[in-house]
Amino acid sequence: EPEVTQTPSHQVTQMGQEVILRCVPISNHLYFYWYRQILGQKVEFLVSFYNNEISEKSEIFDDQFSVERPDGSNFTLKIRSTKLEDSAMYFCASKLAGVHEQYFGPGTRLTVT
Amino acid sequence: GENVEQHPSTLSVQEGDSAVIKCTYSDSASSYFPWYKQELGKRPQLIIDIRSNVGEKKDQRIAVTLNKTAKHFSLHITETQPEDSAVYFCAAITQGNEKLTFGTGTRLTIIP
Numbered sequence: 001e002p003e004v005t006q007t008p009s010h011q012v013t014q015m016g017q018e019v020i021l022r023c024v025p026i027s028n029h030l031y032f033y034w035y036r037q038i039l040g041q042k043v044e045f046l047v048s049f050y051n052n053e054i055s056e057k058s059e060i061f062d063d064q065f066s067v068e069r070p071d072g073s074n075f076t077l078k079i080r081s082t083k084l085e086d087s088a089m090y091f092c093a094s095k096l097a098g099v100h101e102q103y104f105g106p107g108t109r110l111t112v113t
Numbered sequence: 114g115e116n117v118e119q120h121p122s123t124l125s126v127q128e129g130d131s132a133v134i135k136c137t138y139s140d141s142a143s144s145y146f147p148w149y150k151q152e153l154g155k156r157p158q159l160i161i162d163i164r165s166n167v168g169e170k171k172d173q174r175i176a177v178t179l180n181k182t183a184k185h186f187s188l189h190i191t192e193t194q195p196e197d198s199a200v201y202f203c204a205a206i207t208q209g210n211e212k213l214t215f216g217t218g219t220r221l222t223i224i225p
C-alpha cells in the first residue's frame with residue numbers, strides 16, 4: 001500500500017538556522033498539507049497546497065515558513081530562521097481530489113537548540 | 114473558524130470492555146469527521162470517518178456516531194484489546210476548505 005514518506009526522521013538545528021523538511025506524497029494525490037504537533041499537544045494545521053500554490057494557511061505559517069513542490073514528487077517545508085518554539089513533530093499529508101481522507105507521513109521531529 | 118473539543122483526555126478500561134470518546138464541534142458547516150489513532154512516536158492513522166449525511170458507521174469493533182443537531186460525534190470501541198492502547202484524535206473538516214481541525218486527543222489505556 002502506498003504511503004507518504006518524510007525525511008529526515010529527526011533534525012536538530014541551532015536557533016536562527018534554516019531547515020528544509022522533505023515529503024514525498026502518495027503519487028496520484030493532488031492536495032498536500034503540513035501539520036505540526038508540539039510534544040504532548042494536538043496536531044495543528046499549517047498550510048495546504050494545491051495546483052502549485054498555497055490554498056490556505058494558518059496564523060502559525062508566518063513569513064518564516066514557505067512551501068514548495070520543486071519537482072513532480074517532492075513537497076518541502078522551509079523554515080528560514082528557526083526559533084526554539086519551532087521544535088515539534090512536523091507531519092506531511094496528502095489526499096486525492098474529490099475525497100476528504102488525508103494520509104499522513106511518519107513525521108520529522110525538529111529540535112531547535 | 115472551527116473549534117473541536119474532545120473528552121476525556123485520558124481513559125483507562127479493562128481489556129474486553131468498551132471505550133467511548135466524545136467530541137463536539139462549533140461550525141455547523143463542518144461535513145466530514147475522521148478519527149485518527151496515534152501510537153507513540155508514529156504517524157496519525159485514519160481508523161474511521163463519517164460524513165454529515167450519515168448518523169452512524171461501523172467497522173468491526175469500532176463505530177462512530179454523529180449528532181448534527183447537537184454538533185457532537187463519538188468513537189466507540191468494543192471488546193477492547195491491548196493493541197487499542199494509543200492516543201485517539203477526532204477532527205473535523207468544514208465544507209469549502211480542506212484543513213483538518215483536530216481535537217486535543219484522548220490517551221486510551223487498555224488494562225490487561
